[in-house]
Amino acid sequence: MSEAIPKRLPLDGLAVLEMGSSIAGPFAGRVFSDFGATVWKVEPPEIGDAARGWGSARIGGTGTAFQAFNKEKRSITVDFTSPDELDRLRRFVAEKIDVVVQNLRPGVVEKFGLDAATLMADNPTLIYCNMGAFGPIGPLKKAPGYDPLIQAFSGIADATGEVGGEAVRVGVPLIDIGTGMWAAIGILTALQQRNTTGRGCLVDAAMFETALAWQSMTFANYEGGAGWPERMGLQGPMVMPNDGYETADGKLMLTTGTPLQFARFCSVIERPDLLDDPRFATNNGRISNSAAFKATINETLAKRSRAEWNDLLSAVDVPNAPIQSLGEAIKHPQTVASGIMQDSPDGSFRLFAMPLRFDGERPGFRRPAPELGEATQEAFAFMKE
Numbered sequence: 459m460s461e462a463i464p465k466r467l468p469l470d471g472l473a474v475l476e477m478g479s480s481i482a483g484p485f486a487g488r489v490f491s492d493f494g495a496t497v498w499k500v501e502p503p504e505i506g507d508a509a510r511g512w513g514s515a516r517i518g519g520t521g522t523a524f525q526a527f528n529k530e531k532r533s534i535t536v537d538f539t540s541p542d543e544l545d546r547l548r549r550f551v552a553e554k555i556d557v558v559v560q561n562l563r564p565g566v567v568e569k570f571g572l573d574a575a576t577l578m579a580d581n582p583t584l585i586y587c588n589m590g591a592f593g594p595i596g597p598l599k600k601a602p603g604y605d606p607l608i609q610a611f612s613g614i615a616d617a618t619g620e621v622g623g624e625a626v627r628v629g630v631p632l633i634d635i636g637t638g639m640w641a642a643i644g645i646l647t648a649l650q651q652r653n654t655t656g657r658g659c660l661v662d663a664a665m666f667e668t669a670l671a672w673q674s675m676t677f678a679n680y681e682g683g684a685g686w687p688e689r690m691g692l693q694g695p696m697v698m699p700n701d702g703y704e705t706a707d708g709k710l711m712l713t714t715g716t717p718l719q720f721a722r723f724c725s726v727i728e729r730p731d732l733l734d735d736p737r738f739a740t741n742n743g744r745i746s747n748s749a750a751f752k753a754t755i756n757e758t759l760a761k762r763s764r765a766e767w768n769d770l771l772s773a774v775d776v777p778n779a780p781i782q783s784l785g786e787a788i789k790h791p792q793t794v795a796s797g798i799m800q801d802s803p804d805g806s807f808r809l810f811a812m813p814l815r816f817d818g819e820r821p822g823f824r825r826p827a828p829e830l831g832e833a834t835q836e837a838f839a840f841m842k843e
Contacts, residue, residue, distance in 0.1 A: 467494025468816055472649075474557040475500065475550075476531070477572065479507045481605065481631050482589050482665065483561030484527040485638030486645075490557070491530035492812045492821050498555075498837055499528060499828065500547070503535040506830040517807040518826045525827045526809055532833035538570045546838055547572070552580040554840065557645055561589035564600045574660045584658040585648045587641050593664035603665050605631040612669035617676070617687035625689070636668040692781075698744040699723070702781055704756040707763045709781040712755075712771075717741075722774045727758050727767075802826050 472495035476487035484499075484507070491497040501507050509524040518525045537543045548571065551558060558577060560567055567573040567588075574586040588594065591603025606627050609615045614633075619626035641663040648659035670677075676687045679695065692702035694713065699720070702709040714720045720741075724732045732738045732754070737747040744751045759767060764780040771778045780786075787793060800811045800823040811820050 465819075467821055469493040469495040472496070472557065473555050474498070474559065475555045477558070477560035477562055477567065478589075479561065480509055481523065481527055481634035482637045482641075483559055484509070484524075485635050486559050486561075486587070486589065486641040486663075487531060488527050488529065489638065489642040489812065490559075490645075493814075493816075494821070495557075497531040498550075498833065499531045499533050500536050501533055501830060503537050503831065506533070506535075510830070518802060519829075520827055525807075528827035529809060529823065530825045531828055532837070533828035533830055534834040534837045535831035538566075544570055544572070546841065548577065548580065549841065550837060551577050551584065554837075555581070555584065557585045557587070557649070559587045559589065559641060559645070563602050564590055578658050578660070582658055583652060583656065585645055585652065585661065586658065587645050587661040587663065589637055589641050589663045589665075591664065592666045594662050598666075605633040605665070608633045608665045608669050612666060613673065613687070614669055617673075617689060619689040620691045621689055621693075623689060623691075632672065633665050633669050636672060637663050637665045640668055640671075693748070697741055698748060698751065699755060701752060703752070703759050705759045705762060705764045705767055710759060710764050710767050711779045711781055713777045715777070719776055723771065723776045726770050726774060726776065727755075729754075729758055 469490055472490065474487060474490045474495050474497045476483060476497055477500045478484045478487055487497045487499065499507070505511075507524060507528070509527070510520050512521045512523045515522045536547050558574075560572070574588065578584050578586055590599070591601055591608065592598040603611075606615075609618075609627050609632075610625075612633075615625040615627050618628055641661065644661040644663055648661050651657075651659060673687075680686055684695075692709070692711065694700040697713065697715050699712040699714050702711050712723070714723055721733060724730055736743065738744050738751055738754070762770075768778055768780055782790075788799060793799065797820055798811050798813065799808050800820075801808055802823055803826065809823065811823070814820070
């Protein structure tokens with residue numbers, strides 16, 4: 459009886475070199491490693507990626523952030539102060555690598571001869587992606603940056619928070635992860651172009667530009683005369699209800715985008731009078747009288763629990779969701795059924811998978827984040843051939 463042939467992943471055979479640290483670069487690398495590419499993660503000897511030591515929590519023997527963003531990769535150590543090790547790395551890129559991703563501090567790759575111009579000169583088919591805080595041009599091109607700093611600088615923190623409250627950072631590293639996503643999209647686009655032209659490509663992704671792109675609708679609203687964004691808590695723009703409302707046991711998020719949805723909402727909550735009230739009958743009227751409308755809805759919804767309202771409203775296609783903690787969300791049957799929570803190979807911890815399936819299957823959890831330098835000899839074995 460023959461052995462089953464392992465299922466190939468979409469990026470099997472692609473070789474990626476990641477010179478990344480923290481979150482943005484490693485997240486881009488993880489996109490490729492999860493989908494089957496061999497990702498060689500370059501780390502300094504002895505200390506490795508700083509994220510290995512972040513925080514006190516540990517899973518898989520290392521810092522949780524490092525484990526979350528570096529699964530499926532191979533770690534190689536390179537001492538950038540050693541000319542021999544740098545030469546060895548350059549030769550590895552020239553002979554073995556399809557894609558380089560780097561988010562080191564501005565100027566580092568140029569200082570050590572690991573920049574795009576140097577590496578692409580020896581490998582003209584190379585796709586090289588820079589991931590910086592502000593990109594390759596402008597007065598801040600040499601400035602470093604972290605996710606919360608870019609949230610602050612870009613206007614995201616200023617627009618986030620309760621009405622009349624202080625600016626608030628978004629509770630997930632959306633700038634880091636978003637920049638990693640854009641880097642991956644750019645690299646995949648460049649690989650498709652290489653299939654046609656046979657040439658490599660330089661790709662640039664920037665955290666600040668990612669932050670601005672997240673605010674595309676907000677900026678369009680300003681251009682259309684709506685003014686700059688203000689802190690609105692859970693309340694969203696343009697339609698109402700579009701906010702978190704109080705029930706008997708917590709808040710329920712409601713977003714009704716059409717008159718029909720609002721009519722159904724009024725029917726379910728047994729408030730048909732709202733359809734005849736000149737303050738609330740139209741979307742613009744509800745927006746103009748938002749405080750009175752919210753008080754009315756809070757008083758009405760307080761009669762039942764989140765779960766009861768969720769069932770009743772969902773049954774007639776009124777968009778709603780209970781405001782849950784992450785702990786509540788991961789216990790929900792939908793989360794469990796999705797398979798997005800995956801056990802590590804030894805079963806000692808779980809991580810979220812990438813939110814994609816291919817032909818109905820989600821790539822599995824094959825390898826935890828690597829031990830520091832565990833693949834160094836393997837990577838450079840070709841030089842002894």
